[in-house]
Every structure is written in structure tokens, then in C-alpha cells.
Amino acid sequence: MDLVQYAWVVWLVVALVCFIIEMVTLEFTFLMIGMASVVGLVGSITHLPWWLQILVAAAAALLLLLLVRPKLLQRLHASGEVAKQGVEALIGMAGEVTRMFERGAGEVTLANGDVWTSRLAPTVRFRDLDVGERIVVTQIEGATALVVPAER
Structure with a gap:
């Protein structure tokens, strides 16, 4: 053969x-x-x-x-059709608090379904966020999403 x-x-x-x-x-x-x-x-x-x-x-x-x-x-x-990938795609993404923030840290679920450990971004006044509160990702540091409360 x-x-x-x-x-x-x-x-x-x-x-x-x-x-x-x-x-x-x-x-x-x-x-x-x-x-x-x-x-x-x-x-x-x-x-x-x-x-x-x-x-x-x-x-x-x-x-x-x-x-x-x-x-x-x-x-x-x-x-301009290049889609952001990885961490870049998360910046500016909306989500909501799924575990109440205590001392500025908690857990959020983003619009794409990802669950992230998160902290309040240093650019906002310190306060704890409640479950269900809407947030926006401003930065990713390692495995932590820095978030700010979403404008209503």
C-alpha cells in the first residue's frame, strides 16, 4: 500500500x-x-x-x-470590530452585588455571568454595598474586581 x-x-x-x-x-x-x-x-x-x-x-x-x-x-x-478579550472586556461591565460588602469587600456577579471577589474602587466614598445593588467594574487587580456603584 x-x-x-x-x-x-x-x-x-x-x-x-x-x-x-x-x-x-x-x-x-x-x-x-x-x-x-x-x-x-x-x-x-x-x-x-x-x-x-x-x-x-x-x-x-x-x-x-x-x-x-x-x-x-x-x-x-x-x-473597530476588534472585540475586547480577557480582563479588558470586563472594564465598564455592569453587575450586581451577590454577597454584601463588609469593610469595602464583597462578591459581585457581572452581566456575563462571572462571579468575582470585589472591592470598592478607591475613587468612591467608602461604604458597604447591599445585595442586589448595581455596580460597574472600573479595574481588575489580580482576581479582584474594583467596582463603583452604578448611576441610577
Whole structure:
């Protein structure tokens, strides 16, 4: 049995894995590598020798990474469609107190469902917050959300 005749399966698996990773990272690198794998897949289907398939896929990856990816990133950033991720996404998020604040510290549930240990931000007058009171996150320090009472 000639394993080279099944090279298309390897190209397909590499492309699918890259596309799945791209959905998590959202930075276009794995998208370009996945597209280069599709080029390798086409080379396999057209019966190119395995070494030529690799060369063509590598050249496609290099071109896509150097020429296409920067333009896609530039267009994405220029459009303002870049979604904040991680801690940045929490700043300004609303929530409510789920465990009464005592001595300026308590627990809040944010609008996205996350539960955070929290403290009153130093920019507001010190007071304890009651359960159900609305808050807004102003900063994250480690695993603690600094919050202020929401304007009514």
C-alpha cells in the first residue's frame, strides 16, 4: 500500500485542526496555515509528488502570512470590530452585588455571568454595598474586581 496516495487525508486533517485553532485564537495565523494546507491538499489530489506538495504548501503559507495576514489585521483593526478579550472586556461591565460588602469587600456577579471577589474602587466614598445593588467594574487587580456603584 502506497501511503503517498493518502496524503490528502493528512492535508485535510492539518487544515481542519488549523481552522479550529483559528476559531479560538482569532489572529489569522492558523487561518493562513490552514489555507496553505488546502493548497497542499489540492496538490495531493492532482498527484503532485509529496515533496512538491510540501514545497507548494510552505510557499503558500509564507505568502499568506507575509502578504495577506497583515492586510486582514489592518482592516480588522481599522474597522473597530476588534472585540475586547480577557480582563479588558470586563472594564465598564455592569453587575450586581451577590454577597454584601463588609469593610469595602464583597462578591459581585457581572452581566456575563462571572462571579468575582470585589472591592470598592478607591475613587468612591467608602461604604458597604447591599445585595442586589448595581455596580460597574472600573479595574481588575489580580482576581479582584474594583467596582463603583452604578448611576441610577
